[in-house]
Amino acid sequence: MTKIKNMEEFAALSGISRPTVSKYFHDPDSVRPTTRARIEEALERFDYRPNIYAVNQNRKLTKNIGIVVPYLADPFFAEIARYLEQSCIAAGYRPSLFSAHGEQKLENEILDGLQSLKPAGVLLAPLGRISDRSAIEKFCANVPTVLFDSNLDGLGAAFVGSDNFSFVSQTVEYMTRTGEPPSFFEMRTPANPNANKRRKAYVEVMERLGFEPHIIKVDGKGWAFEEIGHKGALKVLEERGLRTGSVLCSNDRLAIGFLAACYEQGIRVGRRDDCALRVASNDDHPFAKFTCPSLTTAAHDYDNVASRSVETLFELIESGGRFETRTETLFPARLVLRDSA
Amino acid sequence: MTKIKNMEEFAALSGISRPTVSKYFHDPDSVRPTTRARIEEALERFDYRPNIYAVNQNRKLTKNIGIVVPYLADPFFAEIARYLEQSCIAAGYRPSLFSAHGEQKLENEILDGLQSLKPAGVLLAPLGRISDRSAIEKFCANVPTVLFDSNLDGLGAAFVGSDNFSFVSQTVEYMTRTGEPPSFFEMRTPANPNANKRRKAYVEVMERLGFEPHIIKVDGKGWAFEEIGHKGALKVLEERGLRTGSVLCSNDRLAIGFLAACYEQGIRVGRRDDCALRVASNDDHPFAKFTCPSLTTAAHDYDNVASRSVETLFELIESGGRFETRTETLFPARLVLRDSA
DNA sequence: ATAAAAACTTTACGCGCGTTAAATTTTAAC
DNA sequence: GTTAAAATTTAACGCGCGTAAAGTTTTTAT
Numbered sequence: 001m002t003k004i005k006n007m008e009e010f011a012a013l014s015g016i017s018r019p020t021v022s023k024y025f026h027d028p029d030s031v032r033p034t035t036r037a038r039i040e041e042a043l044e045r046f047d048y049r050p051n052i053y054a055v056n057q058n059r060k061l062t063k064n065i066g067i068v069v070p071y072l073a074d075p076f077f078a079e080i081a082r083y084l085e086q087s088c089i090a091a092g093y094r095p096s097l098f099s100a101h102g103e104q105k106l107e108n109e110i111l112d113g114l115q116s117l118k119p120a121g122v123l124l125a126p127l128g129r130i131s132d133r134s135a136i137e138k139f140c141a142n143v144p145t146v147l148f149d150s151n152l153d154g155l156g157a158a159f160v161g162s163d164n165f166s167f168v169s170q171t172v173e174y175m176t177r178t179g180e181p182p183s184f185f186e187m188r189t190p191a192n193p194n195a196n197k198r199r200k201a202y203v204e205v206m207e208r209l210g211f212e213p214h215i216i217k218v219d220g221k222g223w224a225f226e227e228i229g230h231k232g233a234l235k236v237l238e239e240r241g242l243r244t245g246s247v248l249c250s251n252d253r254l255a256i257g258f259l260a261a262c263y264e265q266g267i268r269v270g271r272r273d274d275c276a277l278r279v280a281s282n283d284d285h286p287f288a289k290f291t292c293p294s295l296t297t298a299a300h301d302y303d304n305v306a307s308r309s310v311e312t313l314f315e316l317i318e319s320g321g322r323f324e325t326r327t328e329t330l331f332p333a334r335l336v337l338r339d340s341a
Numbered sequence: 342m343t344k345i346k347n348m349e350e351f352a353a354l355s356g357i358s359r360p361t362v363s364k365y366f367h368d369p370d371s372v373r374p375t376t377r378a379r380i381e382e383a384l385e386r387f388d389y390r391p392n393i394y395a396v397n398q399n400r401k402l403t404k405n406i407g408i409v410v411p412y413l414a415d416p417f418f419a420e421i422a423r424y425l426e427q428s429c430i431a432a433g434y435r436p437s438l439f440s441a442h443g444e445q446k447l448e449n450e451i452l453d454g455l456q457s458l459k460p461a462g463v464l465l466a467p468l469g470r471i472s473d474r475s476a477i478e479k480f481c482a483n484v485p486t487v488l489f490d491s492n493l494d495g496l497g498a499a500f501v502g503s504d505n506f507s508f509v510s511q512t513v514e515y516m517t518r519t520g521e522p523p524s525f526f527e528m529r530t531p532a533n534p535n536a537n538k539r540r541k542a543y544v545e546v547m548e549r550l551g552f553e554p555h556i557i558k559v560d561g562k563g564w565a566f567e568e569i570g571h572k573g574a575l576k577v578l579e580e581r582g583l584r585t586g587s588v589l590c591s592n593d594r595l596a597i598g599f600l601a602a603c604y605e606q607g608i609r610v611g612r613r614d615d616c617a618l619r620v621a622s623n624d625d626h627p628f629a630k631f632t633c634p635s636l637t638t639a640a641h642d643y644d645n646v647a648s649r650s651v652e653t654l655f656e657l658i659e660s661g662g663r664f665e666t667r668t669e670t671l672f673p674a675r676l677v678l679r680d681s682a
Numbered sequence: 683a684t685a686a687a688a689a690c691t692t693t694a695c696g697c698g699c700g701t702t703a704a705a706t707t708t709t710a711a712c
Numbered sequence: 713g714t715t716a717a718a719a720t721t722t723a724a725c726g727c728g729c730g731t732a733a734a735g736t737t738t739t740t741a742t
Contacts, residue, residue, distance in 0.1 A: 006728050017691045022730065032689060032739085052457050053398040054728035057697055073419040073627065082414065082442050094454070096437050101423050113435070116393050226631045256631050263633035264680075286414065290567045290597050292604035292633035339605075347698050358721050363700065373708085373719060395698035399727055 004048040014042030025050050056118065065093045065313070066114045066122040066143075068107070070150070070192075071223045072099030074253070075286040076300075077125065080149070083306035084123055091314060093120065102191075102223035104130050111139040121313045121321075124156065125149040128192040144321035148309040150193055157316050157323045160309040163330035164194050167282045167298040168201035168248070170335045173209070174296075175246050178271070179278055179341075181211040183243060185236075185258060186250035187228060188217040195250050198282060202248065214243055229257025237265050246278045246341070252285035252297055259291050259340065269293055270339050278341035282333070293339035301331040345389040355383030366391050397459065406434045406654070407455045407463040407484075409448070411491070411533075412564045413440035415594070416627040417641075418466065421490070424647035425464055432655060434461065443532075443564035445471050452480040462654045462662075465497065466490040469533040485662035489650040491534050492669065498657050500669045501650040505535050507673035508623045508639040509542035509589070513550070515637075516587050516682055519612070520619055522552040524584060526577075526599060527591035528569060529558040536591050539623060543589065555584050570598025578606050587619045587682070593626035593638055600632050600681065610634055611680050619682035623674070634680035642672040 004010050011018040016035055024031050024039050031039070042048075056062045065088045069077040081097055088095040096117070100107035107127050114122060121144040126136060128150045139145065140156050147156035175182045184202045186195060199215065206213040218232025229249065236242060249255035258279060259269060268275040270293045281288070284299030308329055316323060345351050352359040357376055365372050365380050372380070383389075397403045406429045410418040422438055429436035437458070441448035448468050455463060462485040467477060469491045480486065481497050488497035516523045525543045527536060540556065547554040559573025570590065577583060590596035599620060600610060609616040611634045622629070625640030649670055657664060 008728080018729085019692090019731075020690060023690095026730085035690080049457055051398065051728055053394045053459075054697090055730080057392065057394040057398060057699090057728085058730040060730095072413065073416045073423065075414045075416060075419075078414040078416075078419060078440075082440065089450075097439075099419075099423065099426075099438075109430075116390055118394075226628065230631060256628070260631040260633055260635070264635075287567065287597070287628060290571060290601040292601055294601065294605075349698080359699085360701075360722090361720060364720095367700090376720080392698055395727095396700080398698085398729090399700040401700095 004046050007048075007050060010042065010046060010048040013046060014039050016042075025055075061120050061317075062118050063093050064117050064119040065095045066098065066117065066119045066124075067095050068098045068100065068110055068114070068122065068124045068126075070100050070107070070125055070127045071102050072097075073101075074223070076283060077149075079286060080125075080302060080306050083302065084310060087307060087310040091310070100127055102127065104132055108132050108135045111135060115139070115142060119143060121145065121317045123148060123309055123313055126152055126155075128152075128194075129189075130191055144313070144316045146309055146313045146316060148305060151328065152193070154326065156326070157321075158312045158326055159328045160305055160312055161328075161330060162194070162300050162305060163332050164197035164282075165201040165204075166330075166332035168198050169205045170333055171248050171280045171282060171296075171298050172202060172205045174335060174337075175248065175278060175280055175341055176209055176211070180244055180246045181206060181209065182246040182248035182278075182280065183214040183216055184250070185216045185218070185229075185232070185247050185254060187221075187225075187232075187254070188219055189221060190250065191221070191223065198250050216241060216247075225251065225253035226257040226260075229254035230261050231257070233258040233261035234265070237261060237267065242277070245276060247280075249279065249281040252281045252283040252288050252295060255279060255281035255295055255297070255340075256285070256287065256291055259293070259295070263292060271296075271341055280341040284334075284336050288336075289338070291340070296338045296341040297336050298333035299336045301334065304331045345387050348389075348391060351383065351387060351389040354387060355380050357383075366396075402461050402658075403459050404434050405458050405460040406436045407439065407458065407460045407465075408436050409439045409441065409451055409455070409463065409465045409467075411441050411448070411466055411468045412443050413438075414442075415564070417624060418490075420627060421466075421643060421647050424643065425651060428648060428651040432651070441468055443468065445473050449473050449476045452476060456480070456483060460484060462486065462658045464489060464650055464654055467493055467496075469493075469535075470530075471532055485654070485657045487650055487654045487657060489646060493534070495667065497667070498662075498664045499653045499667055501646055501653055502669075502671060503535070503641050503646060504671035504673045505538035505623075506542040506545075507671075509539050510546045511674055511676045512589050512621045512623060512637075512639050513543060513546045515676060515678075516589065516619060516621055517550055517552070520682075521585055521587045522547060522550065523587040523589035523619075523621065524555040524557055525591065526557045526559070526570075526573070526588050526595060528562075528566075528573075528595070529560055530562060531591065532562070532564065539591050557582060557588075566592065566594035567598040567601075570595035571602050572598070574599040574602035575606070578602060578608065583618070586617060588621075590620065590622040593622045593624040593629050593636060596620060596622035596636055596638070596681075597626070597628065597632055600634070600636070604633060612637075612682055621682040625675075625677055629677075630679070632681065637679045637682040638677050639674035640677045642675065645672045 011021045085095045098110045145156045147159045151159045203213045220228030269277045280296045282298045288295040352362045426436045439451045486497045488500045492500045544554045561569030610618045621637045623639045625638045629636040
């Protein structure tokens with residue numbers, strides 16, 4: 001097998017001129033079918049591919065797309081990243097995945113490094129409260145960016161995420177309808193803006209239903225939500241801080257810690273009569289099916305959030321990187337009934 | 342703030358010639374301290390950075406490092422990837438992270454795409470049994486590659502991973518010493534070669550201790566280990582297939598499913614007297630602390646596996662991409678005692 | 683069959699930077 | 713202060729490909 005050095009050489013071997021070969025790689029349909037066939041025939045025999053560095057140096061726009069998530073060790077983000085990656089590849093782009101690992105400094109460094117990649121666009125799920133707003137603002141000014149999962153007011157060309165009100169209203173109404181209205185269990189200073197929206201939704205729904213909201217706030221910072229939920233729950237249980245037999249956790253990872261604490265304290269959780277407590281949550285984390293008991297929760301519309309995010313980004317790219325107005329798209333939750341409530 | 346187009350322009354503004362500036366970016370210590378100061382001073386004022394595409398086109402070796410894991414939705418790999426990324430950055434490289442998402446086709450596509458990145462080196466945790474050996478072999482012939490986590494005989498310039506014998510011997514000996522010798526719970530056709538080594542180690546240790554090995558194999562394929570463990574456990578419990586009150590799971594994700602099944606069946610798991618079953622496992626998955634009950638398991642030496650992997654890769658790169666002989670480095674496990682056994 | 687349109691070839695320049703060789707300047711050594 | 717060594721400058725070429733202009737061939741339409 002001959003080793004081919006560059007497009008010049010490949011063009012010679014295929015019997016087509018280099019500019020035409022170049023055109024082919026840019027868009028196979030832009031050349032005559034017969035020449036296309038000849039090129040692809042040569043491609044079979046010789047295994048050549050254009051040097052992406054030379055290509056990207058000369059094209060005004062690369063085919064790169066950056067995907068940035070706040071915390072990849074959370075399987076929720078791993079799953080959604082997977083979908084985003086595949087959609088990008090299917091559309092002929094080269095995605096590169098980055099995780100801020102919960103740290104502002106890393107998020108900034110990623111955005112910084114992303115600039116030199118000269119990406120056609122970026123899908124960004126920001127850290128949220130601890131994001132460096134000005135850094136992200138500056139980045140969005142230079143790179144077409146669609147925010148997803150977690151919204152930062154006014155930043156990015158568009159936002160695609162979940163409708164937190166829909167999550168909480170469904171869980172609260174379900175618990176109320178089938179038992180008693182829940183208390184709300186959350187972190188005192190949540191990193192994610194969705195958490196704030198969920199608290200507000202909880203208060204609103206409770207008041208609308210004519211009940212008094214009861215919010216339990218637990219300490220802890222960072223992204224070790226299970227640990228925070230676990231410690232917080234142990235403290236609350238010890239102090240008999242639960243006014244109701246019904247708890248709604250702000251998110252599944254807190255709930256995982258909560259349930260572990262209940263188990264250790266011998267508190268039976270579930271909707272059966274012999275259970276002292278019902279626990280529900282939000283997100284439908286990949287592990288929610290395997291908690292003890294399995295977790296009743298409001299599921300993200302993964303597929304739609306992911307597909308709409310990439311669609312929006314592609315539109316943005318085709319519009320030259322700017323939208324007239326910033327749009328926000330929210331998808332409702334789907335209630336998943338399991339054993340915990 | 343003036344926008345700088347290229348190195349020529351930046352060099353002019355900093356009062357240094359372009360070749361010297363180029364040399365500086367290659368290695369800041371290779372220029373005289375005074376000129377280095379002048380460059381860095383200009384760097385502060387003008388915010389210029391070399392075009393990575395032009396750089397990579399001309400350098401024989403890029404500063405790219407590929408990190409490939411089999412399944413990123415498994416927090417174990419997310420965690421180790423995080424460490425690998427950081428080590429690469431600290432050493433002045435640009436890591437890019439890829440996940441095969443459990444699919445051979447994707448693993449091949451990733452390796453394919455990685456070639457055009459012309460990386461200085463690659464850290465590869467292969468899928469294992471379902472990897473396309475010949476594709477990986479071909480890849481390793483072209484790119485300096487260090488395998489980690491999961492070994493493929495003879496492939497890659499080196500392997501760094503965990504000593505499966507150490508994992509199993511510690512868990513088996515502990516369970517035997519403090520109770521009865523365990524049965525071994527695993528998938529019938531495990532995707533990961535570590536699983537096979539763990540089974541062999543189990544048999545060997547049991548025989549050495551004078552007990553008869555008892556292996557429970559459950560059906561299922563893919564990477565949804567929790568689901569497989571859950572279904573398998575339900576079946577085994579239903580059929581009263583447990584000969585002992587002591588079970589060692591091949592890995593934590595299976596154990597998570599196993600424990601969920603036990604909970605559903607009302608079987609108390611733990612080392613206390615009122616428990617019917619003890620369950621231990623291997624890996625120390627990030628969620629092992631929050632199972633019900635919390636999981637006794639043998640922990641990977643994350644830090645050492647990760648740091649040795651990158652060290653080995655750096656040595657490999659400095660050696661020009663080839664080692665005299667292929668080395669295999671194994672790190673022992675650390676037994677983590679929790680409530681399940 | 684003829685003219686117009688479309689696709690292709692040839693030629694050539696540019697992208698931003700690595701790198702080399704020869705000439706020049708700065709530094710270090712004595 | 714002289715001299716050799718080290719660092720820098722100047723000038724120039726090459727990397728692999730995008731792309732534009734002008735000329736040639738092929739296709740399509742009439």
